Amino acid sequence: MAMDDLLDNLNEDQLAAVTHETGPLLVFAGAGSGKTRVITCRIAWLMRERHVPPDRFLAMTFTNKASEEMKHRVQTYVGEGPHWMGTFHSVCLRLLRIYGARLGLPGGFVVYDDGDSEVLLRRILREQGLGRERFAGVASWIDRLKNDGVLEPPEPESRQDAECAAVMKAYQEALRAAGAVDFGDLLCLTAQLLREHEDVRLELAQRFDHILVDEFQDTNLVQYEIVRLLLNPQRDICVVGDDDQSIYSWRGARVSNILDFVKDFPDATVVTLRNNYRSRTPILRAATQVVSRNIRRREKTLLAVRGGGEPVLVHGAFDEVQEAAFVVRNVARALADGTPPSRVAVFFRTNAQSRVFEDAMRNRGIPHRVVGAVRFYQRKEVKDV
Ligand SMILES: Nc1ncnc2c1ncn2[C@@H]1O[C@H](COP(=O)(O)OP(=O)(O)OP(=O)(O)O)[C@@H](O)[C@H]1O
Ligand SMILES: [Mg+2]
Incomplete structure (x- = not known):
């Protein structure tokens, strides 16, 4: 062009x-x-x-x-x-493949995806005698630090902090011993x-x-x-x-x-x-x-260049099964009216909600494809490299 x-x-x-x-x-x-x-x-x-x-x-x-x-x-x-x-x-x-040696990273260091890191972190929790139920809390504690670019936990202020810090320390050491970095490390390092x-x-x-x-x-x-x-x-x-x-x-x-x-x-x-x-x-x-209900935003007005369009319909359903039935009924109608399936999308807020919709689609014999969650492409974006 x-x-x-x-x-x-x-x-x-x-x-x-x-x-x-x-x-x-x-x-x-x-x-x-x-x-x-x-x-x-x-x-x-x-x-x-x-x-x-x-x-x-x-x-x-x-x-x-x-x-x-x-x-x-x-x-x-x-x-x-x-x-x-x-x-x-x-x-x-x-960048780390080029300069990683400056930080002591081995030449062929491997990248752990979220699944690999989870396995390692669970192992460390076990070794430190912490229950399985602590996993989510500790994982997000570590994430929070890494999102801020911190790999060395700060002085603990509570017993819980001290526990998390000890896990993180052992986790980082185990990663390095395996010649590995996780997603957060890529940024922090x-x-x-x-x-x-x-x-x-x-x-x-x-x-x-x-x-x-x-x-x-x-x-x-x-x-x-x-x-x-x-x-x-x-x-x-x-x-x-x-x-x-x-x-x-x-x-x-x-x-x-x-x-x-x-x-x-x-x-x-x-x-x-x-x-x-x-x-x-x-x-x-x-x-x-x-x-417009968001806090901490700058006011801005958008103008729809394409104009017109059908009004948005809000439907209050009794429960998730009724909700899915309503959505699928509308999808079926659109398909019957000649809309190609590739032009129809159903969104839901969390992955856990997909099941009811899938069941309802299957019952009506509507072909469909569930498009992956964030975890899916989060993995892919690094694995592809
Ligand atoms: N000046 C223009 N004239 C006509 N079409 C345009 C113009 N600018 C953008 N578009 C079209 O509008 C659509 C949205 O553009 P684009 O994806 O760049 O927007 P965006 O602000 O990045 O969207 P998002 O918020 O989803 O990231 C695209 O189909 C694009 O081709
Ligand atoms: Mg964009």
Whole structure:
């Protein structure tokens, strides 16, 4: 696709973000307003118009799928995609493969996925004489520290803290003894590498001319720290995000990162995207009503470019079986009216809820596919590397 077409397909605000010359940039917007499009077009524009070579971008996303899509889109614009584009975990893994020896990591260190770590942690709990029921609590205690980039537990303030700290210490030692790191370690060790080895930090900060982060509202403290440590002196960083869409608070995402960005970078250019290209007016209005109840958000109004649309229907069901029956009845009707099954989606809040829907679908003979939970792609994003 020619460059002119690329810029033609942007609205004024998107264009301002895409062609922003230098210095920190925050693209702040709601769902479906073209944030990801801005990142991909910006990379393409910088490559084509400012002749930034593809190996001088560091672009970070939250899923492999997103990064593959973005790479592909940049490729169709300018023939080549950025070389360093991937999830935070995959980028950190790549950095540690290069510089891990500086931290004493063995050359062929292995990465434990969540399943592997769980097995190890359970073993340690047993060895320390702690009951199985302690697993969830200890695991999230360790996660909380790692989300903040901390691998050495602080002085314990309570007996429970002391127990968790002892488990964590043994767990970390067992990982290292096995020549392994877990997902949290990938981030923590990268932060440690950059904190403690100024030569490495400088080398990398000089290596990347532009850092771009999609879904910035989902970064946790250590991810934000890594990004800041990698910044070059011009601070050419572009983050895009939506404080209303944070879905990872359970794993330490700090919506405040996006709200604090303007404090950390007082000279940042802020671009707000107001047009929503994905949803019809009633859906956008309903979504706005829901998120307007969020605390700690910046007020923003979205306009549905596509207009019109059928009203949203709210149905109160007696219990989950009735609820599933109602949903499946509507799905069956849509299919009977000629809607292809690939155009129908049923969402539910937690995995545990899928069962009733699956049963109801099966009873009616409706073919369906359950799309994986976060755990699924959380694994995949690193295992793919
Ligand atoms: N200027 C535009 N003109 C027409 N369509 C657009 C424009 N900008 C974005 N779109 C379309 O709107 C949809 C959403 O774009 P995109 O995925 O970039 O938004 P987003 O803000 O990243 O969404 P999300 O909040 O889900 O991450 C896509 O189908 C995209 O092609
Ligand atoms: Mg997006």
